Amino acid sequence: MGQMIRQIGPNTTRYYWYPGDKKEWLRALVAVTAGGAVLGLAYVFTHSWLTSTVLGLSAAAGVAGFNFGRRDLAAADAIDARTPRRAVFTAASRASWRGFAEGGAIGLAALIIVHLPATGVFADWLLPLVPGVAFGLARQASLLAVRLSHSSDKATEFVGPEATRRLDPDATRRLDPDATEPVS
Numbered sequence: 001m002g003q004m005i006r007q008i009g010p011n012t013t014r015y016y017w018y019p020g021d022k023k024e025w026l027r028a029l030v031a032v033t034a035g036g037a038v039l040g041l042a043y044v045f046t047h048s049w050l051t052s053t054v055l056g057l058s059a060a061a062g063v064a065g066f067n068f069g070r071r072d073l074a075a076a077d078a079i080d081a082r083t084p085r086r087a088v089f090t091a092a093s094r095a096s097w098r099g100f101a102e103g104g105a106i107g108l109a110a111l112i113i114v115h116l117p118a119t120g121v122f123a124d125w126l127l128p129l130v131p132g133v134a135f136g137l138a139r140q141a142s143l144l145a146v147r148l149s150h151s152s153d154k155a156t157e158f159v160g161p162e163a164t165r166r167l168d169p170d171a172t173r174r175l176d177p178d179a180t181e182p183v184s
Helices: 022-046 049-077 085-114 121-149 155-159 161-167
Strands: 002-007 013-018
Touching: 022 049, 049 085, 049 121, 085 121
Parallel strands: none
Antiparallel strands: 002 013
């Protein structure tokens, strides 16, 4: 839940609540803007509503899929074995809502493409699948990108300093504190 605070007077503050986070709304606006820009540019170059609509919806679905994938992974990372049941239920209900929104958006994109004036097997059966494929590939790419960007801890932090001495090839030769040459 997001909140905007507006100072109306010296003693009056008004709070506005809106669903979601401001960052997520801005990311959704970027997705819609990217889709609209691609649609407009594609129509200028091709003069085909079918081509421009498929490309525009695919671009919007790709950006939205990347954002949804990042959100899904962040929500899944927040749950561990010690998370209370109520928090797990809340996270599961939000995940189901996100899944419903994702499926609904892709279904709407497919319906828009199907109802364009072009007909044929390609226009009616194959092209409506393109935004869904773009969404899915972008979502998986974001999951992979976020997982690969996590830095892992060094192995020495888990096993301790004594284990690193045993792994060191020079550890078999110890230095005599009084001598400068290693003693076997």
